[in-house]
Amino acid sequence: MLEEGKIAEGDYVLLVHKNKSWLVKVKKDKKFQTHISSLDLSELIGKEYGYKTKDGLYYAFKPTLIDHVMNFKRETQIVYPKDAAYTILKLNIKPGSFVLELGTGSGAMTAYIANFVRPNGKVHTFDVNExxxxIAKENLANIGLAEFVEFKTFTPEIKENYYDAAFVDLGDPWKLVEIVWKALKPGSVAAFLLPTYNQLEKLYSSMEKRFFPEETVEIFIRRLQVAENRTRPQNFVVGHTAFLIYCRKIV
Structure with missing residues (x-):
């Protein structure tokens, strides 16, 4: 057995070359091929994370949760890290929390939440599409988070006054307001993700008797290109992905 912190066969590594990166599973005698070069992955076995390959072209880093999620197999749009991070804080998700998710999709938000509720919390995630x-089950199993999630086909029969928080990412969220309200413990926070202003307005008008709308946001990231005497914003801005409504259950 290799020492902790060293790369073993079967581990995932993030190979980085300048501003490009690839999530790769290490296998003995397997070649990793890009337009840059060919790398024998056997070279990485037994090396520490942060290792620079012999050809000097790649660094091998330990992947973060974001690295894994952004490389998930997916057939749906995912919740981006900028939206997920703020949402987890707004929902006060922590170890031991029980969280309701309506709209599993490819499991991106499911993974972020599961990472925070473990080891003794749980995500109950529902989707209408089996x-x-x-896909979400496979994605979370690959990164060791599936045990903190119960995956279910959507049903209106959801436990009442049970959940510490709720996250909703489905096309007609105004139809789910009553279900979410019943499922949450009094005073708990729900987050609704929507892509358009029209949906935002329709949801607002449908929740006024059940939730106190605390905050509605759109989150941007502005990255910088740093060089001595030439630091400036990058040309590409991570802009609109969704609108987010955070609201508290009222009784």
């Missing part, structure tokens, strides 16, 4: 649930 194919998406299958």
């Amino acid at each position: 194919h998406y649930i299958k």
